[in-house]
Amino acid sequence: MNNFENVFVIADQIQNDLRPVSMELLGAAKELAEKLGVKVQALVMGHNLKDIPQILIERGADEVYIVDQPELKEYTTLTYRRAAIAVLNSFEKPPHIVLCGATTLGRDLAPRIAAYFETGLTADCTELDIGEYTHKGKADPSKIGTFKNCLYAIRPSFGESLKARILGPWKNPQMATARAGAMIPSRVNTKRSGEIIPMKVEFDKSDFRVKVIETIREVSKDLDLVKAKVIVSGGFGLGGEEGFNLLKDFSTIFNDSAIGASRKAVDSGWIPYAHQVGQTGKTVRPVVYIALGISGAIQHRVGISNSETIIAVNKDENAPIFQFAHYGIVGDLYEVVPLLKEQFKKVMGN
Numbered sequence: 001m002n003n004f005e006n007v008f009v010i011a012d013q014i015q016n017d018l019r020p021v022s023m024e025l026l027g028a029a030k031e032l033a034e035k036l037g038v039k040v041q042a043l044v045m046g047h048n049l050k051d052i053p054q055i056l057i058e059r060g061a062d063e064v065y066i067v068d069q070p071e072l073k074e075y076t077t078l079t080y081r082r083a084a085i086a087v088l089n090s091f092e093k094p095p096h097i098v099l100c101g102a103t104t105l106g107r108d109l110a111p112r113i114a115a116y117f118e119t120g121l122t123a124d125c126t127e128l129d130i131g132e133y134t135h136k137g138k139a140d141p142s143k144i145g146t147f148k149n150c151l152y153a154i155r156p157s158f159g160e161s162l163k164a165r166i167l168g169p170w171k172n173p174q175m176a177t178a179r180a181g182a183m184i185p186s187r188v189n190t191k192r193s194g195e196i197i198p199m200k201v202e203f204d205k206s207d208f209r210v211k212v213i214e215t216i217r218e219v220s221k222d223l224d225l226v227k228a229k230v231i232v233s234g235g236f237g238l239g240g241e242e243g244f245n246l247l248k249d250f251s252t253i254f255n256d257s258a259i260g261a262s263r264k265a266v267d268s269g270w271i272p273y274a275h276q277v278g279q280t281g282k283t284v285r286p287v288v289y290i291a292l293g294i295s296g297a298i299q300h301r302v303g304i305s306n307s308e309t310i311i312a313v314n315k316d317e318n319a320p321i322f323q324f325a326h327y328g329i330v331g332d333l334y335e336v337v338p339l340l341k342e343q344f345k346k347v348m349g350n
């Protein structure tokens with residue numbers, strides 16, 4: 001097996017905290033690699049990375065390349081670009097597929113890598129697959145042919161109303177960034193073994209044009225929306241920010257719960273943006289998503305479509321959310337929520 005035939009994941013870490021999207025990327029990469037019969041390689045860059053390479057192996061990487069140098073303590077575009085390209089260039093040819101998270105880091109770094117290799121990049125994918133492609137276009141005869149083992153980079157398009165399958169079979173690496181929360185994370189297997197390959201990168205003076213003095217992370221006290229098992233979410237139908245007090249009270253009966261919101265509720269200043277679910281907010285995957293006073297616009301739907309069960313309460317029986325909710329209750333949320341709370345408490349024995 002040649003190195004360049006593999007699926008290569010660039011792991012995302014901030015201050016040595018491996019971001020959940022890295023596990024999701026490994027989950028997707030493992031599936032792609034199984035279809036192709038190749039290995040999963042991962043790259044992690046930073047300083048004092050400690051057990052991160054081992055975690056990546058336990059999550060599905062067969063080989064982990066590490067660049068652990070003081071220059072990479074804080075993320076800057078030029079230093080991380082230099083390190084990533086140095087590792088990718090150490091192979092005989094660029095890998096078949098390179099994946100990054102559609103995070104602040106990945107959205108910044110992936111285009112730099114794609115530009116260096118003069119290859120395409122599909123941003124913000126919600127699904128990835130492998131397949132064949134036959135190109136019949138007459139504009140460029142050199143592109144005509146049937147291409148096997150193409151990366152299908154799939155993402156919502158046209159205001160999220162269609163799923164587009166975007167391909168670039170003519171050039172490797174085929175690159176994509178994956179939306180956080182959209183892919184299923186790989187499971188931990190502490191018995192997995194893999195190879196850790198330390199790399200040393202020479203930086204150029206020009207890589208330090210931007211200096212990060214300090215990174216201050218805002219760590220929310222609320223449970224992370226992406227990890228929550230139950231999300232109680234409110235929309236414009238709440239009628240005002242006080243409505244979220246009802247939701248907070250309701251959510252306390254569930255373990256691992258979080259409060260979500262539609263963009264209209266966020267734009268109205270009723271709740272911070274960190275709670276927004278949807279196209280321009282978070283993609284969530286809870287066991288139960290309870291949508292209260294949310295109409296179910298396509299931009300909201302794309303963020304919740306991976307939920308196991310969607311329960312919607314809306315006073316308009318024609319609200320679009322009833323077309324895709326698993327359970328729908330037509331009624332005023334201020335009357336329905338106290339009844340729902342009592343019923344859930346009975347069922348859960350609280």
Ligand SMILES: Cc1cc2nc3c(=O)[nH]c(=O)nc-3n(C[C@H](O)[C@H](O)[C@H](O)COP(=O)(O)OP(=O)(O)OC[C@H]3O[C@@H](n4cnc5c(N)ncnc54)[C@H](O)[C@@H]3O)c2cc1C
Nearest residue numbers: 235236237262263264278279280281293294295314315333
């Ligand atoms: C580029 C773009 C990106 C976007 N990104 C997002 C995104 O990430 N997330 C997102 O949510 N939206 C997003 N939107 C906005 C989206 O199109 C909708 O405008 C928004 O989701 C509507 O929010 P809503 O359902 O809370 O409000 P509305 O559409 O106003 O719906 C309110 C609902 O509450 C019901 N209601 C009213 N009172 C009650 C009551 N007392 N009891 C029960 N039901 C009641 C009404 O019947 C209605 O269905 C985006 C839009 C664009 C153009």
